Amino acid sequence: MKLKIALLPGDGIGPEVIQQATKILDAIAKKYNHIFEYKTALVGAIAIEETGNPLPNKTLETCSDADAILFGAIGDPKYDNNPSAKIRPEQGLLKLRKKLGLFANIRPITTYNSLIHKSNLKKDVIKGTDFVIYRELTGGIYFGEKKLSADGNSASDNCNYTANEIDRIAHLAFKAASVRRKKLTLVDKANVLETSRLWRKRIIKMAKEYPTVKLEFLFVDNAAMQLILNPKQFDVILTENMFGDILSDEASVISGSIGLLASASIGEHTALFEPVHGSYSQAKEKNIANPLAAILSAAMLLEYFDLFDEAEDIKNAVEKSIDLNISTPDLNTTNHFSTTSVGNFLRDFILDEENTFYNKNNIDLGQSTII
Ligand SMILES: NC(=O)c1ccc[n+]([C@@H]2O[C@H](COP(=O)([O-])OP(=O)(O)OC[C@H]3O[C@@H](n4cnc5c(N)ncnc54)[C@H](O)[C@@H]3O)[C@@H](O)[C@H]2O)c1
Ligand SMILES: CC(C)[C@H](C(=O)O)[C@@H](O)C(=O)O
Numbered sequence: 001m002k003l004k005i006a007l008l009p010g011d012g013i014g015p016e017v018i019q020q021a022t023k024i025l026d027a028i029a030k031k032y033n034h035i036f037e038y039k040t041a042l043v044g045a046i047a048i049e050e051t052g053n054p055l056p057n058k059t060l061e062t063c064s065d066a067d068a069i070l071f072g073a074i075g076d077p078k079y080d081n082n083p084s085a086k087i088r089p090e091q092g093l094l095k096l097r098k099k100l101g102l103f104a105n106i107r108p109i110t111t112y113n114s115l116i117h118k119s120n121l122k123k124d125v126i127k128g129t130d131f132v133i134y135r136e137l138t139g140g141i142y143f144g145e146k147k148l149s150a151d152g153n154s155a156s157d158n159c160n161y162t163a164n165e166i167d168r169i170a171h172l173a174f175k176a177a178s179v180r181r182k183k184l185t186l187v188d189k190a191n192v193l194e195t196s197r198l199w200r201k202r203i204i205k206m207a208k209e210y211p212t213v214k215l216e217f218l219f220v221d222n223a224a225m226q227l228i229l230n231p232k233q234f235d236v237i238l239t240e241n242m243f244g245d246i247l248s249d250e251a252s253v254i255s256g257s258i259g260l261l262a263s264a265s266i267g268e269h270t271a272l273f274e275p276v277h278g279s280y281s282q283a284k285e286k287n288i289a290n291p292l293a294a295i296l297s298a299a300m301l302l303e304y305f306d307l308f309d310e311a312e313d314i315k316n317a318v319e320k321s322i323d324l325n326i327s328t329p330d331l332n333t334t335n336h337f338s339t340t341s342v343g344n345f346l347r348d349f350i351l352d353e354e355n356t357f358y359n360k361n362n363i364d365l366g367q368s369t370i371i
């Protein structure tokens with residue numbers, strides 16, 4: 001298969017993790033005789049610096065011409081620490097999602113056997129957790145009208161949803177639940193918010209089309225608690241934009257690190273694949289960022305094109321690296337490995353025809369180093 005992939009590395013650790021993700025995609029291309037062509041474009045703070053615009057037209061064109069987009073991360077302390085800045089890196093990502101119609105953000109949460117004992121959470125609570133968050137991505141408070149009064153003493157952010165915006169992601173979530181464990185949990189704040197009540201009405205109506213799926217409702221405050229108290233109760237969580245953003249960072253603690261959480265942002269015409277984490281600028285160019293979220297996002301990209309064996313190869317390699325503790329400091333506080341080393345290990349594991357990687361003594365890390 002030939003795929004044109006737009007690469008948007010962005011800011012902070014974005015370029016480093018995207019470099020590892022393309023390393024892995026190249027290994028897959030080599031193993032399976034695919035052709036992956038990359039075109040890199042600017043987004044975020046770096047795009048502001050170079051063009052004055054967090055999403056230059058050229059970037060949008062590159063994305064529109066591509067079969068899919070692989071995104072790193074955006075954001076910079078310069079803007080985080082300046083609430084008065086009118087042009088902000090995050091606008092690049094938000095505009096991209098909106099312009100490309102990427103309305104469904106899919107964030108799977110799973111656990112890894114060899115990380116369970118390291119978790120801050122109890123082993124019995126998290127072992128076997130396997131759910132997916134369907135986060136609405138182009139509506140809600142993120143995209144409503146924003147106002148700041150002339151005297152600067154009052155501000156508002158409007159939260160809007162239309163029935164159509166709710167329905168299109170809800171169908172995807174119901175379909176996902178019907179081929180999984182057949183449970184859908186709508187997370188909202190219907191006891192307070194009018195938009196949440198619209199969500200409930202639409203979902204109750206739609207549930208009749210999916211009779212095999214058990215539907216439950218949770219208020220978001222309770223959901224935040226249930227996620228930590230008993231994450232195994234969840235199969236598919238459907239929620240609006242901001243609740244999904246917050247709950248997925250919380251859920252990353254179940255997996256072991258936000259550096260493990262991948263996502264797919266799906267639209268009608270195209271899709272973008274992005275780690276859940278941000279630009280983690282404290283780690284920029286230190287070669288310590290976990291590249292697995294970006295690499296697993298690349299695996300989701302392959303699944304989007306039905307390249308399931310290829311995606312499975314990546315997931316197996318990721319699991320192996322974690323089992324062998326070939327991990328960055330977020331997962332391995334003692335002999336941790338660099339971002340590059342983790343990428344090298346995965347590449348070599350994927351291309352290793354003779355399966356020499358079955359015990360730690362056989363690992364040839366090549367240029368990799370323990371840092
Ligand atoms: N999709 C995105 O591009 C995205 C997502 C979230 C935040 N942001 C932006 O990123 C900037 C920093 O935001 P933040 O500090 O709240 O969130 P962040 O996700 O960048 O970092 C939060 C913490 O998570 C951990 N972490 C994140 N990524 C990691 C990785 N790959 N490996 C290991 N540990 C990792 C680190 O401990 C870090 O301190 C802000 O400008 C924010 O707007 C961008
Ligand atoms: C950077 C920010 C705009 C973004 C969001 O809130 O959607 C991020 O937190 C995410 O989770 O992708």
Ligand SMILES: [Mg+2]
Pocket residue numbers: 245246249276
């Ligand atoms: Mg977020």
